[in-house]
Amino acid sequence: MSIQSIIQWMMIGISIVLLSGQSAANLQNRGMSLQPATPDNYELVWSDEFDYEGLPDDSKWSYDVGDGCPDLCGWGNNEQQYYAQNRLENTRVQDGHLIITARKESYKSAAYTSARLLTRNKMAWTYGRIEVKAKLPLGRGTWPAIWMLPEEWVYGGWPSSGEIDIMEHVGHEPNRIYATAHTEAFNHSDGTQNTDTLRVPDAEHRFHRYAIEWTPDAITWFVDDKQYAVFKNRRQTYKEWPFDQPFHLILNIAVGGNWGGQEGIDDTIWPQEMVVDYVRIYQKE
Template identity: 40%
Template sequence: MSVNPYRFLSLAFAVVPLTACTATDGRQTKVIEQVSLPVPGEARAPANEAGWELTWSDEFDAPQIDRTKWGFAVDCWGGGNNERQCYVDDPSNAGIENGALVITARKQTHTGPAFPPHMRASQPDGEGRATKPFTSAKLLTQGKAAWRYGRIEISAKLPQGQGTWPAIWMLPEDNTYGTWAASGEIDILEAVNLGVPCAECPGGRENTILGTLHFGGLWPGNALNSSEMHAPAVLDEQFHTYGIIWSPGVIEWTFDGNVFARKEADAWWSDNADHANAPFDQRFHLILNLAIGGGLPEERGLGGVAETGYPKRMEVDWVRIWQCNPAPSSGQTCASGSGD
């Protein structure tokens, strides 16, 4: 889930797994292709792969959100996507219930900072104020925890309805290669408009999940590579596990432990780096949020935002992050099961 990813990019496309696409990054035409895709449904469980070490987690068992692990975004910016919510730090929008983190989007008018902190100094009117018709929450580990490579999994239950946009994603802890998107973005899970009528979806209701990389140059010279999959189970109002397995030059996306997309280093680049794995060779922090409206959901499904059925809830049962630490004598890596 990114700044200006769908409405304004010079490169914007969605790839169904096993499909190659041609795209333009504003300078030349490039073929971005998923190669060496796994067999659909290939299971990747940490317990079945030697060397994974659980190094960070939040089971949300405490009575309150752990502020040593999570910070809050507080702004009405709309993510650069014309989203309709203000992000607030309020117990009515984010809290712990029955051992799960609950992020709640509410239909209520709110006025707050027009821009996030890192943008305010560059605005002609300084901080500025904005008013939006919804409130919600965005939690992030920025400044508290960040990772380079590993297995990141989140057990979550997603909201439904036209205009809902839950996201689990990562941004660079340090903009080593420049500001967005030269230093990259990893979208572990996005879903929009779940449950609304969808003629091409199995069962006739929207059930698409997306896994996306953003990279290339500074906006607007940025690019993306996105894979989509129909996952009817997301509509069963149960917890499902969304994850990535991230190793040097390879990122795989998983749903309930099964791989549904794989991207290798020749599918991304950074204009400000001359080595193959950039920008996805640096530390990234984790973000959990529920947006309402914006370019992606409002241009899909039934269009716009349905303002009924609020509040909407995104629930997170746990977050777990493993690092690969195989036995030195094994000659194996957790991600591939074989030597580098």
């Protein structure tokens, strides 16, 4: 083989490597996972990689439906959306992603529609690492959340049995996310909730991994494996620490409400989407 031929083959090899790297970067930018390693001392026990098309897998997901009336009109927070079920306009799996869409449209009792997807009556967990890779909606009036509620409400209704907010975001505070634990002793109704916040400069434009690690001793919050919040078990009674029972996972976008609508709703921004690349639940080996 001539020296010129050898050089040509070397250049082809370099091009292939560069193209491969570019493909990996493009996958990352689109949010498509390159299957990160399992966290130390954990094993994967449940996941949805959204490697199918259409409505979410009904063996894994159920819905909250309606506007919360008559008991909790606005779901207790004066939210403005109607949560729809099995409606592709609001919930669909496409191109490897779960897409939850909030829309401005007249639908039944509301001026907006959205979806609240949950694993209730399908799967719940006590302790573990819960990780969701997502890109958030943009604009004033949006209120997306990745959170958990008790499966059985062992200690009574909210907030006695607890709530874990893995990620909350309100559109009037761009690029900022919140981590909160609610209990009977610590909750927003009394102004005693335990909340921490982190600025994520491109949360509405790029995918990030939102996670908690929940043990009998503490709940710890992470973004892209960076720890930024912790709620320690200071249990005297269930009022301080009800987090010893199974909780299910919830994904939703609310519209307006006491917090999400604190500065009003921008009616020029709709539709808005929360795009989820995967949901993965790990527990100790």
